[in-house]
Amino acid sequence: MTAVIEVQNLTKRYKDKHALDNVSLSIEGNAIYGLLGRNGAGKTTLMSILTAQNFESAGTVKVFGEHPYENSHVLSRICFVRESQKYPDDATPRHAFKAASLFFKNWDQEFAEQLINDFQLPMKQTIKKLSRGQLSAVGVIIGLASRAEITFFDEPYLGLDAVARQIFYDRLLDDYAEFPRTIILSSHLIDEVSNLIEHVIVIDNGEILMNEDTDAVRDRAVTVVGDKAKVDAWVADREVLHREALGRVVSVTVLGALSDDERAEVTASGLDLAPVSLQQLIVRLTQKAGAETSSDNQEVR
Structure with missing residues (x-):
């Protein structure tokens, strides 16, 4: 298979702290990866660099064979969903989904409507007044319905209750089976996602501890x-x-x-x-x- 992400000797420093320390890894297309580790291990930093929302201090980063920074050809093929995503004060979920439909060429509005119903999301409420679980549902719907070639989920589903998280896992697997793409799930709910992921990447203190197929692990x-x-x-x-x-x-x-x-x-x-x-x-x-x-x-x- 062809690698869609290649990282060599990636380092990210914040003053005297290494958020990432000489990380090297390769991620192939059309697979579900689990990026696992404790809070503060370096998961979000790695994903932020891969999606051009942060910068490496040293090392090389290639996504689809190119550096992602200010690269519309790369960024238009990536969806990064994170719990701390910000929206305009007057934005509603419908505004967020409309913007996503314009940006992501593979957006499936029918699938988005199904997910809106699954998560019972109030569409006329402004996003800033949504509950944490409803806010998480907005991110999950964008991540799934975008059908981007690479989708990063940086624990945006933690605000969902157990029933809603299971809906997310079920919809993800069903849609992935029909529309394969590269999905990277960052989580510390390891047992919950263990049956979803095909490949395990464990990061701790900015270093890769494990990078193996799940069956081998x-x-x-x-x-x-x-x-x-x-x-x-x-x-x-x-x-x-x-x-x-x-x-x-x-x-x-x-x-x-x-x-x-x-x-x-x-x-x-x-x-x-x-x-x-x-x-x-x-x-x-x-x-x-x-x-x-x-x-x-x-x-x-």
């Missing part, structure tokens, strides 16, 4: 539960991500896929295996990375 770790001595013996030569203990019973999450023989060995030892969800894996990896960074900083001191 799911088997990267496993949790072993049972008698402390037996578990400790089994995990002795493995990379431990997390450990919990309750008396003589311990639960240890280790990195690495297990073969069928290894699974049989664990079971025969009287230990239990538990799967690790995508959210648990990412949380453990970021915790481990944070601990290693703190240790390195202490050694430098």
